[in-house]
Amino acid sequence: xxxxxxxxxxxxLTGIAEAAGVSVATxxxxxxxxxxxxxxxxxxxxxxxxxxDYVARGPGGVQxxxxxxxxxxxxxxxxxxxxxxxxxxxxxxxxxxxxxxxxAPDDPLGASWARKITNAGREGVILxxxxxxxxxxxxxxxxxxxxxxIDPMNVPDESVPSIGATNFSGGMDATEHLLKLxxxxxxxIEGRHDAVCNTARLHGYQAALIGAGITxxxxxxxxxxxxxxxxxxxxxxxxxxxxxxxxxxxxxxLEAFGVIExxxxxxxxxxxxxxxxxxxxxxAAGTSAPPLTTVRQPxxxxxxxxxxxxxxxxxxxxxxxxxxxxxxxxxxxxxxxxPPGRSS
Numbered sequence: 001x002x003x004x005x006x007x008x009x010x011x012x013l014t015g016i017a018e019a020a021g022v023s024v025a026t027x028x029x030x031x032x033x034x035x036x037x038x039x040x041x042x043x044x045x046x047x048x049x050x051x052x053d054y055v056a057r058g059p060g061g062v063q064x065x066x067x068x069x070x071x072x073x074x075x076x077x078x079x080x081x082x083x084x085x086x087x088x089x090x091x092x093x094x095x096x097x098x099x100x101x102x103x104a105p106d107d108p109l110g111a112s113w114a115r116k117i118t119n120a121g122r123e124g125v126i127l128x129x130x131x132x133x134x135x136x137x138x139x140x141x142x143x144x145x146x147x148x149x150i151d152p153m154n155v156p157d158e159s160v161p162s163i164g165a166t167n168f169s170g171g172m173d174a175t176e177h178l179l180k181l182x183x184x185x186x187x188x189i190e191g192r193h194d195a196v197c198n199t200a201r202l203h204g205y206q207a208a209l210i211g212a213g214i215t216x217x218x219x220x221x222x223x224x225x226x227x228x229x230x231x232x233x234x235x236x237x238x239x240x241x242x243x244x245x246x247x248x249x250x251x252x253x254l255e256a257f258g259v260i261e262x263x264x265x266x267x268x269x270x271x272x273x274x275x276x277x278x279x280x281x282x283x284a285a286g287t288s289a290p291p292l293t294t295v296r297q298p299x300x301x302x303x304x305x306x307x308x309x310x311x312x313x314x315x316x317x318x319x320x321x322x323x324x325x326x327x328x329x330x331x332x333x334x335x336x337x338x339p340p341g342r343s344s
Contacts, residue, residue, distance in 0.1 A: 025316030087303020110136030146313035170328035171204025191226035191251035231258030271337035
């Protein structure tokens, strides 16, 4: 009966676990040589692994198969994704794990998505900047698929581990930098209004202004959707105000580049007439004209942390925290200066 159960599906960790009557985490422990498995359970799992050609038995016992995880993005056009991928793949190589990269399928209910991952024998999934529905989460849980989120768009269930950066502190640091230079009319161009990271950056911006005794002006807050074009249009509106801002904090570097282009079109110089701060510190930030002051996110470290967290989940190990935020850092370059008429 156990053999038929495995043969009905591709021989995966999940199939072996079902046949042995144990969890996927227990099978993973056996495969990885963990000692915290009873001798009887270990023998049953090893027998099934060898019997169904999932692994071969060698002098040291069961040899590890090729371990694979999915790294899934909402889309592949974001320049930050390459740096996150670097962190994930570096940590995966150290752990002897392969990484399959792709985009999230159009499957709001998640049933076919979870089935695909299970049939492929993945140890788990790292999902980047995507919105996870309750139905998808339920399917992943039911299938026993470990899941880690990086900068999820929506607030995840508390049971779902997530990795990100200190977005609130980053927004506050960017705004305080402009305040220290003497700016008082500081605008912000938001990213996606439904993104958790965007809300945190906006709150950091507002907190810095309030801390300086400045009431945030709704006219100085525009939306740019984390993209160049919408930020460019938003900046044109800001520069057309009767009292335009002397500085703009953009929700990410792409938006900041849109602001710089809008300033050029309006005949404004950066930073002599208007200062601009971005967020992310993408590769282009240091080579733009002028080089961009921005808030650096530790994307490589975020990717590494996500991979380590996923492997701990797959092995059934407890986590110290289900939400990890790594520190951002303000990187000051040539796109910010004192406002017009005021020396630094």
